[in-house]
Amino acid sequence: LTAIYFAFTGGHTTEILRLLSCLSESYSPRHYIFADSDKMSEAKIRSFEQKRSETFSNSQFTLDRIPRSREVRQSWTSSVVTTLYSILYSLPLTYKLKPDLILCNGPGTCVPVCISALLLGLLGIKRAIIVYVESICRVETLSLSGKILYHFSDYFIVQWPDLKEKYPKSVYLGRIV
Numbered sequence: 001l002t003a004i005y006f007a008f009t010g011g012h013t014t015e016i017l018r019l020l021s022c023l024s025e026s027y028s029p030r031h032y033i034f035a036d037s038d039k040m041s042e043a044k045i046r047s048f049e050q051k052r053s054e055t056f057s058n059s060q061f062t063l064d065r066i067p068r069s070r071e072v073r074q075s076w077t078s079s080v081v082t083t084l085y086s087i088l089y090s091l092p093l094t095y096k097l098k099p100d101l102i103l104c105n106g107p108g109t110c111v112p113v114c115i116s117a118l119l120l121g122l123l124g125i126k127r128a129i130i131v132y133v134e135s136i137c138r139v140e141t142l143s144l145s146g147k148i149l150y151h152f153s154d155y156f157i158v159q160w161p162d163l164k165e166k167y168p169k170s171v172y173l174g175r176i177v
Helices: 011-020 041-055 076-097 110-122 144-149 161-166
Strands: 003-007 030-035 061-066 101-104 129-133 155-158
Touching: 003 011, 003 041, 003 110, 011 041, 011 101, 030 041, 041 061, 061 076, 076 110, 101 110, 110 129, 110 144, 129 144
Parallel strands: 003 030, 003 101, 030 061, 101 129, 129 155
Antiparallel strands: none
């Protein structure tokens, strides 16, 4: 099962690695994608994969960087342009990887790749299952990525009951990270 996972400096990387620690080796190879401006996630992922290889000898993973779709405090107008650029950059990568599964948890970097995967599915090239797990810190409202991907994901998981009430398509599983 070819899968893509997203990382981003801070809590998103920690959360995604906690989720991945529960998955079997059948979710391999693992393809991690993170923003080209992210300086911390690569070291965390390499450390996680090093520990994982002690348990699973056939552990395979790749690391890829893409342009950030939106910087913190970037204007909405200019973020449309940078997001379109990130989508165009992501399309060949998504085509090359042809994932079966995309598991993401909130970094803005996941939106362009999910849109690229949706385009591949619409074109009949490869359909990926998109699973979005809203960050544990989102108690009352969705993140911007969550607001966008709520409409496009196959499974949308929230970790607080109030969010399940507000977003009926979501699946409430309690705290999972």
